[in-house]
Amino acid sequence: MTNKIIIRGRKVVGGKAEGEALIADERVSFWGGTDPVRGIVHEVGSKFEGKSFAGKVFIFRFTKGSSGTSAYINIASREGVAPAAIINTELDSLCVLGCAISDIPMITDLDQDPFRVIENGDWIKLDADAGLIEVTKRTAG
């Protein structure tokens, strides 16, 4: 019995990472929607509201809104509270810029719908250069 799922995608920013999944079918605004010093989403009404992305594999649709996104990712990285990796289903140049400058692995163009396959708390191991995401389900399936 396996509780592992393999998802293939495309590298945006290379590197390897692992961490707990923080996932929702949401758009995220880093400026205005997060506290980059504490690594917490504070956007009112967001499915991520009140949750920490520090050290997590942060999975959402794309970044919306302000051009402060790249700077806020960079601040979070310098504060040691950045996500371990980011997986987006669509690419906003601002999130890519933030990840590229802060060396945060980033993957997109997945061969499965992450919002159906991955749940909060699943353990994610990824190799962005190979475009490989290994999901270990939190509860044995």
Added chain:
Amino acid sequence: MKLTDEQKRMLEGEDGPIIGMAMNYLVKYGEAMGAEKLIPVENVHTVFTIPMESSGRGEEVVNLLKMFGQLRVKATTTTHVGFMDFKKWREFGIDERRYELQASLVPVAASAGIQLTWTCAPEIVGNAPLKGQTCAWMESAAITYANGILGARTNREGAESTMPAAVTGLIPCFGNHITENRRGTILVDVEADLENLSDWGTLGYYGGDHAGLGVPVFRTRDIPTLEEAKELCAALATEGGVGMFHIVGITPEAPTVEAAFQGGMPKSRHTFTNKDKETVYKRLNICASPDVDIVMIGCPHATLTEIVEVAHLVEGKRISPNTQLWVCTTHSIRSYAEKLGYDKMIADAGGKIMADTCPCISQIEMARNKRYMTNSVKQAYYAPGQLGAQVHFANTRDCIEAALKGKRG
């Protein structure tokens, strides 16, 4: 990414370590975005300010900017807002240490050739590039204005790409720099009555919500004023991440629907009705109390036309003692308003013109956790997260009426 021999030498540090670092940023970013090359950039809107206070990295960021400031910029370069009113900083509770740090950047910018406009709306202080010009702009509201209204070309850039672009004169070529990526993705027919700039903001919110990162094409009966276009542009990048859009018959790349879609078909069609407009008003109006502590006008920064309108609405009247009225704009436009007497008309009524910043950016203590009224979709959208605000959103006239009474309605 294919670099020219000269670009390779720049990357290797032959033009000095700062250019080497800037090129490293641009190459990393360009490769991640799948850009094939770097192209010359003519116009940059970047950030040149001390950082937010809570990051505790004032000195570090100032030193980084001073390092970049040793070079002369290679493109017309204006600057985004800062975190304080550089003249009335004391009045808004900024401490002297932060002011001194900001002041230390002024001669550095002058020597580098950077125009310290400190605004989210560079187009209103003379940085208005023409159709087809290659730009590297940050500020989501200015980006949509540059692409959609002016037909200039910029991607959604950030601090880490615009300063390198300014000093190298280069930016990665992808996205909005390529003609076919500027074609429309969704069509929005506008049935709603758009009677003021706040209404245009609700259209932007709706367009961004439906287009996501795409390119909405609007078909409207009305031609927006500059101020209405500015609100539309700001709101497009709130719930959405729009960088480019068209208004059929009005914006430079959309003489017809066919031209806006470059001969292709919309992925989806929508109709923006008065009901949709009301839905956005309801979504943003989250304050349960009719009381109003602060009225904020000028997001993006107010033009002189908006300041004249406010001055006439408050002329000879008094703002409620329980309410603050802040009109946010650029230092250059405030100087006009001072010389022409509009600043005095607003001040005599008890209001203030705040320059170089806005409450959501500066996050000043006196603006936190208030009942906060604004005519701007963008300000209303971000004030709950940035300021802990309970928001009222209404048109300019209703906002000023509330400032005079201390409450709505």
